[in-house]
Amino acid sequence: MISFFERFFEFQKKVHQLIFSWIPFSFGDLVYILTGIFLLYHGAALFKKRKRHSSLLSLLVGINIFYFLYQVFWGMLYFQVPIIKKLPTQKEPTTEKAKILALNYLEKCKRTRSLVKEDHNGIFIITDLKALQKEILNKQARLPENISGKKAPGINSFKPSLFKEVMNFTGILGYYNPFTAEAQYNSQLPHTYIPFTSAHESSHQLGFAREQEANFVGYLIGIDSKNPELRYSTEYFTLKSLLNFIVEEDPEFVKSMLKNYSLPMKRDRVYEKAFVLKHQGWLDDFFGFTNNLFLKSNQQEGSITYSYFIDLLLNYESSEK
Ligand SMILES: [Zn+2]
Numbered sequence: 001m002i003s004f005f006e007r008f009f010e011f012q013k014k015v016h017q018l019i020f021s022w023i024p025f026s027f028g029d030l031v032y033i034l035t036g037i038f039l040l041y042h043g044a045a046l047f048k049k050r051k052r053h054s055s056l057l058s059l060l061v062g063i064n065i066f067y068f069l070y071q072v073f074w075g076m077l078y079f080q081v082p083i084i085k086k087l088p089t090q091k092e093p094t095t096e097k098a099k100i101l102a103l104n105y106l107e108k109c110k111r112t113r114s115l116v117k118e119d120h121n122g123i124f125i126i127t128d129l130k131a132l133q134k135e136i137l138n139k140q141a142r143l144p145e146n147i148s149g150k151k152a153p154g155i156n157s158f159k160p161s162l163f164k165e166v167m168n169f170t171g172i173l174g175y176y177n178p179f180t181a182e183a184q185y186n187s188q189l190p191h192t193y194i195p196f197t198s199a200h201e202s203s204h205q206l207g208f209a210r211e212q213e214a215n216f217v218g219y220l221i222g223i224d225s226k227n228p229e230l231r232y233s234t235e236y237f238t239l240k241s242l243l244n245f246i247v248e249e250d251p252e253f254v255k256s257m258l259k260n261y262s263l264p265m266k267r268d269r270v271y272e273k274a275f276v277l278k279h280q281g282w283l284d285d286f287f288g289f290t291n292n293l294f295l296k297s298n299q300q301e302g303s304i305t306y307s308y309f310i311d312l313l314l315n316y317e318s319s320e321k
Pocket residue numbers: 175176200201204211214
């Protein structure tokens with residue numbers, strides 16, 4: 001039954017991408033805005049005696065169709081075989097292993113950071129977004145066979161979100177729209193985030209629904225790339241995830257790692273922190289809360305736990321070498 005939905009998804013994403021990818025803005029965001037207007041209009045009409053019945057009917061029918069399409073286009077993919085089951089080893093991650101890997105990725109990050117461009121403040125910038133997106137699509141088609149047997153249509157359907165102002169304040173970096181198969185990202189983010197976020201959203205496009213699996217597939221897409229902008233962003237994400245995992249057990253180790261960042265990396269880190277700080281507020285708490293609820297209702301861990309990505313990463317790395 002699940003494999004039926006996986007095959008259906010291959011077909012659906014291709015059709016959707018052919019229909020929506022060429023539109024220069026996020027059509028999915030427009031659909032969301034129209035849906036919002038529909039809900040508000042009929043929601044308000046519930047208070048008018050004359051229209052109450054017909055509006056209630058419209059709302060129920062509308063919500064049901066929306067939910068049904070969501071489940072068919074996307075929700076069923078949460079029942080796929082987890083990637084961890086496809087890896088040769090399935091050991092618990094240990095802090096020791098994570099530290100070795102973190103040291104390794106710090107060196108990689110330093111090296112790759114010296115190859116990319118920066119702005120006049122010395123902050124990493126992307127020079128060619130289109131080339132980066134093309135590279136992600138190329139890499140999608142060359143993922144390890146045992147992890148992804150999915151077809152990569154190679155259609156560029158990355159869209160800057162129409163809600164970037166809201167996203168700045170919510171900590172949401174990007175999202176996949178299952179109704180249009182578009183991958184939205186926040187174009188106002190510090191550039192260190194954008195390549196990896198794009199790789200992550202493209203993994204959803206490929207058909208990996210779980211958050212941490214999209215991170216892992218994004219990692220596979222970016223980590224050996226010849227495009228230094230994609231590689232730096234991916235290595236940097238990996239390093240940060242490892243440090244987040246280690247910090248609970250050994251905060252001193254993480255402190256010394258941060259000290260050993262190269263100067264350009266330190267500038268990137270300060271810039272990221274300033275961005276988050278500038279946009280922190282009640283919206284962040286609110287969305288952090290609702291996002292957790294949403295993830296839980298989709299049978300996943302909430303966003304607090306990084307460990308499934310670390311699980312995948314450590315098991316993959318130890319089976320590689
Ligand atoms: Zn995601």
